[in-house]
Amino acid sequence: MKNLRHAPLAEIEQLMKELGEPKFRAAQIHDWIWKKHASSIDEMSNLSKKLREQLLEVYQIPKVTIDHSQFSNDGTIKSRLKLHDNRFIEGVLIPTEKRMTACVSSQVGCSLSCKFCATGYLPRARNLEFDEIVDEVTLINQQAETHFGRHLSNIVFMGMGEPLLNYKNVLKAIERITSPEGLGMSPRRITLSTAGVAKMIKQLGDDEVRFKLALSLHAANDQKRNEIMPINESNNLKTLIESLLYFYQKTGNEITFEYILFKNFNDSRKDAEELVKIYRQVPADLVNIIEYNAIDDADFEKPEENVVDQFMEYLAANRVNARLRRSRGKDIDAACGQLANVTRTA
Incomplete structure (x- = not known):
């Protein structure tokens, strides 16, 4: 059929x-x-x-359905979504006073094996079809309307999977979502987050996409990044910087760095200095400093608050536009890096 x-x-x-x-x-x-x-x-x-x-x-018409939802004390809603082949993904609605954001998945599982991410410990079963991604967004938008009386204002591709390894379906889904017959959302309100696939970052530039791009950096030298993100072995920082410069030259779109702080790993003064050097090589408008959220399979820890403060103070002193992002939905395993904690036991 x-x-x-x-x-x-x-x-x-x-x-x-x-x-x-x-x-x-x-x-x-x-x-x-x-x-x-x-x-x-x-x-x-x-x-x-x-x-x-x-x-x-x-x-x-194979449809995506909500199999189960969890509700956080902070208003965040995490949903386990069932696909037509009985596989599962997770999507999250993150409500704030100013925004209503959907964090969506692009793959069932992931092949990149990032050491700090729960999804990275799952095998990649398959890519999502473009219409499954549209369904995912539509269902989360319905939750926003039902529980908060508001439409989605933003979408972030920061859920399960690597969006750039499902390139055609992700771009087709964004095209549908931003069309008048979709949600009619401005591409400027959509952010695609990648672990760093340099070739496909350049392809985004060639395709002159209009949405924002975020690079999951998490370490500002190749040795440390290799340890926690195996993709860096084939897409090192020099190559990624070149691809980001190409992307910006072609599109002029905003670029954000995502940087999770891990205790005694990437939270030192030297790490901050290396991050500043990376920041100055790329026309990035923002560095999101993210608190680490524990998962079952990893032994990382959050730094002490004073260490975080010192890290942020150094960035500010060196004119880095950095923001400390407090995670939401931690009590339901919906925070950054935690997706799949429930799904994999389903």
């Missing part, structure tokens, strides 16, 4: 012609898929029963 949401409008129009149906039926079907978010062909009530039966002979 073919996925109806993967069928171009021209294909549906051709099928209507073959079935002796008027051309506008194709537009009606298209509206049911993308504007009304139909979960089945049977829901398409303005089509005749015969036409629905004929469509069912060729197509299906």
Whole structure:
């Protein structure tokens, strides 16, 4: 059975012609898929029963559903989402006074094996299809409307998986989300976070994307980054800096560095000095300093508060635009690096 949401409008129009149906039926079907978010062909009530039966002979609509949701004391909602093949991903709604943000996944599992990330300890089962990513965003948007009476204001691709290793589907999903028939969201309100795939960062530049880019840095020298992020062995800092400069030259889009502080690993004065050097080589507008969130498989710890303060003070003294990002949803394993803690035991 073919996925109806993967069928171009021209294909549906051709099928209507073959079935002796008027051309506008194709537009009606298209509206049911993308504007009304139909979960089945049977829901398409303005089509005749015969036409629905004929469509069912060729197509299906595999939908993503919410299997289970957890609610944090700070308002964060983490949802385990079930895919049509009975696999699971996780997505998070992060509400604040000014923003309503969806943290979305792009793969089932991950192949990069970052040592501090729960998803990194899962095998990569497969990429998400573009329509599954759209479903994920749509479901989280519905949660925002139901629980907070507000639409999503921002989307971050910081959930399970490496977005740039699912390039075509992620870009197609963003195209759909930002379209008038999707959420109509500005690309400037979308941030794609990557562990660092230099070749694909350059491809983003060539494609002149309009969304923001965040690099998960977490160590400012190759030796340490190799220890915690194996991808650095084939995408070292020099190569990544070159790719980020190329991306900025092509797009002018904002670039952010993400830097998790680990006790006695990357939190020293020397580490801060190395981070400043990296920052000055790239037109980055912000460094997000992130507190570490514990996971079962890793032995990392958070630094003491005074160490964090000293690190931040050094960055500020060297004119680095840095922000300390306090994690939300820690009580439900929804914070940065924790996704998959529940999913993998499902």
